[in-house]
Amino acid sequence: MKNSFEDIYQVVRLIPEGRVTSYGAIAEYLGSKGGARFVGWAMNASHGDPTVPAHRVVNHAGVLTGKLFFGGNRMQELLESEGVVVENDKIKNFKTVYWIPKDELL
DNA sequence: CCCCTGACGGGCG
DNA sequence: TCGCCCGCCAGGG
Numbered sequence: 001m002k003n004s005f006e007d008i009y010q011v012v013r014l015i016p017e018g019r020v021t022s023y024g025a026i027a028e029y030l031g032s033k034g035g036a037r038f039v040g041w042a043m044n045a046s047h048g049d050p051t052v053p054a055h056r057v058v059n060h061a062g063v064l065t066g067k068l069f070f071g072g073n074r075m076q077e078l079l080e081s082e083g084v085v086v087e088n089d090k091i092k093n094f095k096t097v098y099w100i101p102k103d104e105l106l
Numbered sequence: 107c108c109c110c111t112g113a114c115g116g117g118c119g
Numbered sequence: 120t121c122g123c124c125c126g127c128c129a130g131g132g
Contacts, residue, residue: 027128034127037116041129042114043113061120066113075108094120 005102008042010047011101015056018083019099022060029101046068055079062094 011026017024023039032038039057043066046052059065067075067089076086085092 022115023113027114032128034115035129036114036127038114038128040113054113057113060116061114064113067115090120 005045007040008039009046009052012043012046012052012054012057013018014101014105015053015099016091018081018097020056020058020062020084020094020097021099021101022058024060025100025102026057029105040065053078056099058091058094062091062098064089064091 007030008026011029012021015021022036023043024033024036027035027039028035030039041104043052043057043093045053047069055064055070055078057066060086062073064079064086067073076089079086086096102106
């Protein structure tokens, strides 16, 4: 395990449709609790990786923080297309669609 | 080598 | 889950 961007991408790729997760959840799953920022960074580097559904990754508040990076409402459209209810750039039933790899994947 | 910044998180009011 | 503040890892100038 390189325990770097690759691992993060792998976890993000495992996110089922209609489900979202937080940077901290991924970081925690990898063992880096305070590495939430690190995960976000990896996502930034995942721009050239269409295999990484970064649109399913939001912050702990359920806000589509990376929406601006996707360009316009692209991120929100993708989420709603998968069944995720988004309201005002924020996930409506966040705790309902919240997918924790450390709990469900493990 | 030091300082700043970043798609963040948790605790507190 | 709202707002404020501090803490966390790592890269870039």
